[in-house]
Amino acid sequence: MSTNGDGSPLPPLHRPRYGVDAPAVPIVNGAAGVACCLAAARWRRGRTATAAVGAVLLAFTGVYLHTTLRGKLRVWARELDRIGLKGDEQLLDLGCGRGAVLIEAARRLPAGRADGADLWSGKDQSGNSAEATLANAAAAAVGDRVQVHTADMTALPFADGSFDVVTSALAIHNIPSHEGRCRAVDEAMRVLRPGGQLLIADFWWMAGKYAAHIGQGTLRPLGSGYWYGGPFLGITLLHVVKPTEGTGAQTMRRRTEGNA
Known part of the structure; x- marks a missing residue:
C-alpha cells in the first residue's frame, strides 16, 4: 500500500476523470x-x-486505451513511491493536462504543494482545461495543495530552484522543434533545486535525446503498462538528480546558459 513519507496512508482517491491522451x-x-x-x-x-x-x-x-485510462496511473503511482517523497516537497508537473500525475503526486504531499503547468491543448488530451484539472483535484480531496498555471514549458514563470521535484509525462515531445524540447528540459533543470529530482516519461527515442542533452541521468523502460499501442510506442523514464554546488552544477549552468 502506498503511504506518505511519515508512513500514514494516502487519502482516498475518488473518481477524477483524466480523459484520453491524443484522442x-x-x-x-x-x-x-x-x-x-x-x-x-x-x-x-x-x-x-x-x-x-x-x-x-x-x-x-485496446492496448492504447488501457495505457491512457489505467496503465499509466499505476506506473506513476509506483514511480512516485520509488523516489522517496517525504511529504513536504514542492513539485512541478510540466504538461499536467487534467492532472493524472499532478494529483497522484499531491496525494503524497500532505505538507507540500503540487503545481501544474500546461497550455491546455485539447489535441493532446481530451477535455483539457485548467478547470477540469482543479475539479479532478477537488474530487481526489487534494484541491488545497494543487495549483495550476497557464505556462509554456520553454519559458517557465518560476524562479531558479523553486521545486524539489519536477515531473513530465508524455508532454515534452509535443514541442515541435528539437531546440524547443531542449529549452523545456533546460527550464525543468533551472527551476529544480540542487539535489532535486527530475522525472520525464516520454517515448523511448525522445527520452534518450533528453538524457544526451542533459548529460546525465538514468533511463529505464516503464513496461507494457505504458505502451501506447505496442512496444514500438513504449515509454521510458529519465530520472535525473540535479547536481549540488560544484563542478556538476557549474557544468549544468554553462549548458543552460549556452541554450538561452
Whole structure:
C-alpha cells in the first residue's frame, strides 16, 4: 500500500476523470479496425489479410486505451513511491493536462504543494482545461495543495530552484522543434533545486535525446503498462538528480546558459 513519507496512508482517491491522451489516435485506429473486420466478413478475396489487419488495429486500440485510462496511473503511482517523497516537497508537473500525475503526486504531499503547468491543448488530451484539472483535484480531496498555471514549458514563470521535484509525462515531445524540447528540459533543470529530482516519461527515442542533452541521468523502460499501442510506442523514464554546488552544477549552468 502506498503511504506518505511519515508512513500514514494516502487519502482516498475518488473518481477524477483524466480523459484520453491524443484522442484522435484510438478513434482513427479503432474505426479502421472495425471497418477492416466488417469488410473481411463480406469479402472473399483477401479476407484473411483484411481480418488480420483489423485485428491488429483493434488490439493496438485496446492496448492504447488501457495505457491512457489505467496503465499509466499505476506506473506513476509506483514511480512516485520509488523516489522517496517525504511529504513536504514542492513539485512541478510540466504538461499536467487534467492532472493524472499532478494529483497522484499531491496525494503524497500532505505538507507540500503540487503545481501544474500546461497550455491546455485539447489535441493532446481530451477535455483539457485548467478547470477540469482543479475539479479532478477537488474530487481526489487534494484541491488545497494543487495549483495550476497557464505556462509554456520553454519559458517557465518560476524562479531558479523553486521545486524539489519536477515531473513530465508524455508532454515534452509535443514541442515541435528539437531546440524547443531542449529549452523545456533546460527550464525543468533551472527551476529544480540542487539535489532535486527530475522525472520525464516520454517515448523511448525522445527520452534518450533528453538524457544526451542533459548529460546525465538514468533511463529505464516503464513496461507494457505504458505502451501506447505496442512496444514500438513504449515509454521510458529519465530520472535525473540535479547536481549540488560544484563542478556538476557549474557544468549544468554553462549548458543552460549556452541554450538561452
